[in-house]
Amino acid sequence: MAKTISKKKSNTIKLNFDTSWSYAPAPESKSAATINKQYDLFINGEWVKPSGGKPARLNDDSRSGGYFDTINPANEEKLSEVAEANVADVDKAVKAARTAYEKVWKKMPAKERAKYVFRISRMIQEKARELAIIESLDGGKPIRESRDFDVPTAANHFFYYAGWADKLEYAFPNRKTESLGVAGQIIPWNFPLLMAAWKIAPAIATGNTVVLKPAETTPLTALKLAEIIQESDLPPGVVNIVTGAGATGAAIVNHPDINKIAFTGSTDVGKIIQRAIAGTNKKATLELGGKAANIIFEDAPIDQAVEGVINGIYFNQGHVCCAGSRLYVQESIAKQVIKKLRDRIESLIVGDPLDKNTDIGAINSRQQLETIHKYLDIGKKEGAEMYQSSCSLPGRGFWCRPTLFTNVAQSNRIAQEEIFGPVLAILTFRTDDEVIEKANNSPYGLSAGVWTDKGSKIFNMTRRMRAGVVWANTFNKFDPSSPFGGYKESGFGREGGLHGLLPYLNLVN
Numbered sequence: 001m002a003k004t005i006s007k008k009k010s011n012t013i014k015l016n017f018d019t020s021w022s023y024a025p026a027p028e029s030k031s032a033a034t035i036n037k038q039y040d041l042f043i044n045g046e047w048v049k050p051s052g053g054k055p056a057r058l059n060d061d062s063r064s065g066g067y068f069d070t071i072n073p074a075n076e077e078k079l080s081e082v083a084e085a086n087v088a089d090v091d092k093a094v095k096a097a098r099t100a101y102e103k104v105w106k107k108m109p110a111k112e113r114a115k116y117v118f119r120i121s122r123m124i125q126e127k128a129r130e131l132a133i134i135e136s137l138d139g140g141k142p143i144r145e146s147r148d149f150d151v152p153t154a155a156n157h158f159f160y161y162a163g164w165a166d167k168l169e170y171a172f173p174n175r176k177t178e179s180l181g182v183a184g185q186i187i188p189w190n191f192p193l194l195m196a197a198w199k200i201a202p203a204i205a206t207g208n209t210v211v212l213k214p215a216e217t218t219p220l221t222a223l224k225l226a227e228i229i230q231e232s233d234l235p236p237g238v239v240n241i242v243t244g245a246g247a248t249g250a251a252i253v254n255h256p257d258i259n260k261i262a263f264t265g266s267t268d269v270g271k272i273i274q275r276a277i278a279g280t281n282k283k284a285t286l287e288l289g290g291k292a293a294n295i296i297f298e299d300a301p302i303d304q305a306v307e308g309v310i311n312g313i314y315f316n317q318g319h320v321c322c323a324g325s326r327l328y329v330q331e332s333i334a335k336q337v338i339k340k341l342r343d344r345i346e347s348l349i350v351g352d353p354l355d356k357n358t359d360i361g362a363i364n365s366r367q368q369l370e371t372i373h374k375y376l377d378i379g380k381k382e383g384a385e386m387y388q389s390s391c392s393l394p395g396r397g398f399w400c401r402p403t404l405f406t407n408v409a410q411s412n413r414i415a416q417e418e419i420f421g422p423v424l425a426i427l428t429f430r431t432d433d434e435v436i437e438k439a440n441n442s443p444y445g446l447s448a449g450v451w452t453d454k455g456s457k458i459f460n461m462t463r464r465m466r467a468g469v470v471w472a473n474t475f476n477k478f479d480p481s482s483p484f485g486g487y488k489e490s491g492f493g494r495e496g497g498l499h500g501l502l503p504y505l506n507l508v509n
């Protein structure tokens with residue numbers, strides 16, 4: 001921190017503080033994590049070589065011989081190579097899941113099933129440090145996020161659903177429940193371990209078996225989870241983890257012996273999946289994109305609201321489907337809020353994801369960085385005013401400065417489309433009716449936030465907003481007992497809480 005003291009003639013002393021703070025680096029140690037050079041497919045409790053042949057994703061030279069690289073987006077170095085499952089491999093995994101379902105898992109007393117789910121939760125806790133490091137290495141998110149949010153919340157999901165396994169008669173009083181069979185689960189790259197936990201925990205607690213595919217850019221923590229599952233002695237075939245890209249996902253979706261698809265990812269792929277399963281009796285839950293409105297009223301505690309906005313869009317690089325990427329500020333306080341936001345983004349630390357001081361890590365992939373840059377250009381061309389922090393960015397890897405746009409119109413693409421990066425579009429409003437109209441004017445409806453001093457206003461807003469989750473005077477808070485899911489193009493079905501049991505059960509009487 002630079003500090004100069006200038007003595008003027010009038011004898012007044014003026015202090016000029018440089019606004020940029022530099023913290024000493026505090027990197028987490030990579031040596032606390034073990035990453036294999038190569039990972040096979042986890043099928044029937046064993047590591048199985050991919051059958052190889054033509055890579056499932058064509059036109060990609062990095063894929064050959066049945067394996068593909070996974071890299072660290074903060075420096076583009078290769079971390080490991082991972083098997084690519086083709087249709088035959090997926091079929092093997094589904095068969096293993098079916099056999100485990102029929103022969104073991106569906107017959108097992110629920111209280112016994114619960115013990116395995118609980119054991120997985122405990123083992124995630126025991127390996128929390130290693131999992132957090134691998135999550136940050138493979139995905140680029142700051143260690144503070146993976147250590148304090150992703151990994152503990154993943155463990156909590158297993159713990160929470162272990163508790164429900166033998167209490168389904170209390171979850172659905174006077175109803176008899178029946179598991180569905182084999183669930184195909186496809187997850188994205190923004191919360192790799194947490195999404196795996198969201199999907200696997202309720203599925204197996206309710207007596208189903210699973211074939212799960214992590215995203216191609218972030219497979220490593222799901223593969224670590226496979227190691228944990230193997231160590232936990234979960235009966236072979238109850239959880240199978242296959243890696244690969246879109247074609248591997250499609251092989252799961254189209255497999256005739258899958259009873260349920262649980263998907264989190266883009267709205268475009270969600271639509272493909274919905275078309276693919278139309279006319280089959282596969283059940284589905286889809287958790288898709290979002291463009292959350294974060295609304296600040298003039299009576300809100302402004303500093304807390306500004307911090308909530310920062311947390312909602314910048315931490316995690318904006319790689320969150322429920323990120324508060326649209327900010328609506330009441331006109332009377334807009335100038336003040338925008339100034340505070342500009343000052344605050346100037347102080348955000350962008351850099352090494354393993355450094356405990358880092359606020360904003362690396363963008364997950366080159367492709368995602370290109371998408372973000374495309375939207376920055378669109379925003380400028382649409383006439384919005386762009387402001388970025390002046391921080392310097394590392395030379396290698398995929399990085400984006402925290403960015404905000406002012407003078408944004410409701411119809412601008414940066415206010416309508418999901419960017420999935422640290423980019424905030426700021427709009428203003430005068431009345432409650434106007435902001436409700438604007439906030440709901442979106443193809444999405446996953447989440448929203450309201451900042452106000454008045455409880456009555458909170459209830460009025462939450463009642464009228466078409467969003468699956470509305471946070472009040474906070475943002476991006478999660479708990480395994482709370483359901484999460486969307487309206488409109490953000491998908492359907494709920495994950496988490498008691499609601500999250502239902503997609504994995506039939507109520508039979």
Ligand code: ADP
Pocket residue numbers: 186187188189213214215216244245246247248249250251253264265266267269270272273
């Ligand atoms: P994102 O834009 O967040 O990467 P995607 O929807 O492209 O979201 O990817 C989410 C997950 O869906 C990933 O695991 C990806 O491999 C998988 N996927 C991509 N295309 C398909 C498809 N056609 N069918 C099934 N899964 C797919």
